[in-house]
Amino acid sequence: MMYQEVISGIVRGVAGQLIHVEVEIRNGLPYFTMVGCLSKEAAEAKERVASALRSIGHPLPSMKLTVNLSPANIKKKGTAFDFPIAVAFLACLGLIPGSELDKICILGELALNGKIHGAGCCLPIILEARKRGIHRFFLAAEDQNSLEDMDGIQIIPMEHLSDVLDYFHGTMKNRTGLRKEWVPEEESEDFSDIRGQQHLKRAVEAAVTGRHHLLLVGSPGSGKTMAVKRIPTILPPLTDSQRLEVQSIYDAAGISRNIADWRCPVRMPHSSIPKGALIGGGQEPKAGEITLAHHGILVMDELMEFRQECLEALRQPLEEKRIQVNRLGWNYVFPADFQMIGTMNPCPCGFALEDGRCRCSQLKKRQYLRKLSGPLLDRFDMVLTVKEEKEPARPPETSKEIRSRVINNIQLEKERLAGTGCSFFSELKAEDVMRLCRPSAEVRELLETAADMKKISRRGIHKILKLSMTLSLMDGEDNICPVHVLEAMTFRNTGFVEEVAGDGR
Secondary structure, three states: OEEEEEEEEEEEOOEEEEEEEEEEEEOOOOEEEEEOOEOHHHHOHHHHHHHHHHHOOOOOOOOEEEEEEEOOOOOEOOOOOHHHHHHHHHHHOOOOOHHHHOOEEEOOEEOOOOEEEOOOOHHHHHHHHHHOOOOEEEEEHHHOHHHOOOOOOEEEEEOEOHHHHHHHHOOOOOOOOOOOOOOOOOOOOOHHHOOOOHHHHHHHHHHHHHOOOEEEEEOOOOOHHHHHOOHHHHOOOOOHHHHHHHHHHHHHHOOOOOOOOOOOOEEOOOOOOOHHHHHOEOOOOEOOHHHHOOOOEEEEOOHHHOOHHHHHHOHHHHHHOEEEEEEOOEEEEEEOOOEEEEEEOOOOOOOOOOOOOOOOOHHHHHHHHOOOOHHHHHHOOEEEEEOOOOOOOOOOOOHHHHHHHHHHHHHHHHHHOOOOOOOOHHHOOHHHHHHHHOOOHHHHHHHHHHHHOOOOOHHHHHHHHHHHHHHHHHOOOOOOOHHHHHHHHHOEOOOHHHHHHOOOO
16 A cells, blocks of 8 residues: 655635645555545546646556545635645655655646646645745746745746656756736826815825724715825835735735735725625635725725615724634634725715705705714724815925825834834724823813813723824824824814714714
């Protein structure tokens, strides 16, 4: 009896799952069987493997052949098991040293002539294998370009099954290939396009710097969507670990993205999106728009046009920064550390905040705002009512200027938050807020007065303080001042609902 085991993998949700491919050859009537909870395309591997081995002059022997994919209680889908099965057979036949396969992860589909095709979705599996101490990978050459520049791993690209024999015999040619350097597309939008609206620009810069969830409320044409579309031009770059994590999610979802892309993901789903597509799910759970916005921004333009169930589904991810989905007894965890930016009109006609222009009855206004529940509104750190402002005399700043300032301020922010486990002021817990901001007696009195007048809630006090810390950082101050608290209050106008709908909403 001959036995060999190699390592491969699949993607479950957005994470990689290592699979042990076991091959056994023993005496008996000629028979080839595969077990291990296989899908149809995975079970068809035996035909592709048999033909590929014949094409390189090493046909399978006329014996009892058994292939097991372990663990057997996980559904195996896809065609990436062809290559590892063939390599295991080569080891069983004594053509390559089986002892050297212990720390190699193998992925790829085989053609009948032995050519190796890319498996796709390799990055989640590679990241999981690296955690388990595996640093060498046999992959199709066409998968190589999407996995370059990764630390701690060795990618060995192969085009044909015979390359495996050449590799172990020391005769394999080096295939580095020509890698195309990734160049980001030029941004067509720029903040210099926005004339006036200094209050809005200041709010957007504060939201990006402190990573505060932002809701813009205003009449049609006031500049809400125009400002939101320009936010990607001032976002800081992803770190290397964040970039790989985002790329892994997009690979698992089957969405094209260059691994060298350092830009934060920005997702802007249409208001007709169903709940499953927003939070993720399905019989075989896939990432939704919330997870695709991980380490980036989820833009909900025209917030009130989204379904009620979609809006309420946002509450848990905004707090816990992850989504848990249970399917057939398996628990899938999708990361959801994102910043939310929403825009909305104050009423169906959009002019409730402008005197004499609204055409809506009080009943229509209340029905319209009913979707915006108190708990969801409270998740927003900043609620800004946008109105038209006069154009200033000085020329407007460009996105490049604002972005440079944002990057510098975020670096200072991380230095101030060292030891807290947080990267942004918005992530601070209540006890850390009071310890870090050290509010003066004047600031405390101002907040207490606002709370007594029902202008802000007790939870809102901490949100005001966190936003004040961001504003003081932007102004180059070490401690928050009353002027920062007052400005933060103007950026948190949660009372617009009463202003629009009236008492007894």
